[in-house]
Amino acid sequence: MSVLEIERLTVSFHRRDGLRRRITTDCVRDVSLAVARGEVLALFGASGAGKSLLAHAVMGLLPPNALAGGTMRFDGHVLDAPAQAALRGNRIALIPQSVGHLDPLATVGQQLRWAARRAGRPMTAPGAVAEALSRFDLAPAVAGTFPHTLSGGMARRVMLAMTMASGADLVLADEPSNGLDADNTARVFRCLKSFAEAGKAVIVISHDLPAALKIADRVVLLDRGQVVAEERADAFTSDGEALCAGYARSIWNALPQNGFSRACHEA
């Protein structure tokens, strides 16, 4: 059964021009998707396609001038603003794009305990923090350090450990490999896969298609706010002939490890 179902989600922004006319821009249009327990869904698209906006709409963290339409369900129940406020940080977790979201004034250990307490699963046992960190290849000493002393890869893994501690059923990771080298990228993606293996539903937003494909079951491709294709991850092989959508094939063949072609996709 799907943990999250999104039906015809639209996110639009309103502003007024000089003549006080109302201008509406739809940044996410008619997006429908679902993700089940134990599944990794990769959300892929060019910058500006609306990937992060979609994640923020699920969390209920859209900017004030944005308007969301359509329906979302979490575990079969309507996911409206009060539900989002209640589920955020315990059953639904977002790993934000920037590691700057960690509190600069609190140690890693404190923040890990906060995440656990907020979700109603406080870490009281001695050594619980060290154990939570070790699952993500972080030494126990990291608990006593402040975020600015961490490398990008370590900070990212601290956020993964906080997500694990919250026990969320649905995890959204927004560009988890931004700015990381190949080793750290592989490590972070492996951690995300372990979430799915532990029975969570994972949505990973990434423009690093080869890295995302290593862990994803399905790939949803977004272009200018719309779902243009949904493909099985195992269809991305050889010259992409198993892919149904032209856009997916163009993306696949433009990768340097494939054709590095610059063919335009059919609209």
Place this chain on the structure above:
Amino acid sequence: MRLEAAAIGFGFGGGAPVLDGVDLALESGRILGLTGKSGQGKSTLGRILARHLLPTRGRVLIDGAASPSTGFNPVQLVHQTAIFAVNPRWKIGRIVSEAFAPDESLLQAFGIRRQWFDRFPHELSGGELQRVALLRALAPGTRFLIADEITSMLDPIAQSEIWHALIDVSAKRDIGILAISHDLALLGRVAERTVTL
């Protein structure tokens, strides 16, 4: 022409040196790849080559002479995040014309539309703005381009288009390019040779 880094040393604030006796040479019309793990000093070396930073030891030489410290910088640097490379209060047209007046063929090669010239940087997508940043860096006086992870936040199609355009420009105008990236597959496509830091 030859851009050379000779025995470069650099450290931040008296800490352990980031670069210690690094040598690197870049030839006109050639594309050299530079890779290495995070924190090895790839971007720092790029900034030193473009004179955005001065090395604590060693020298940067163009054809054996110290690179000029005034006038147009023949070594242009483009980095990952174009939004930090432009004045947010200038429109695109002014940003480009600060460097030079590009002709239609160059605009076309980089997929840049004239309509953008009337917009502010935040009104373009990251990929669009990166194309503008590259265009600006390719002024007539540019001899070398330091391309530091220029396409790492772009989708594969945009990445392929931009690099094909750069490979063309490099050959036509005899510009040497240092391609800094984590992506070995990409460097394998664009660079003749890749060095690891």
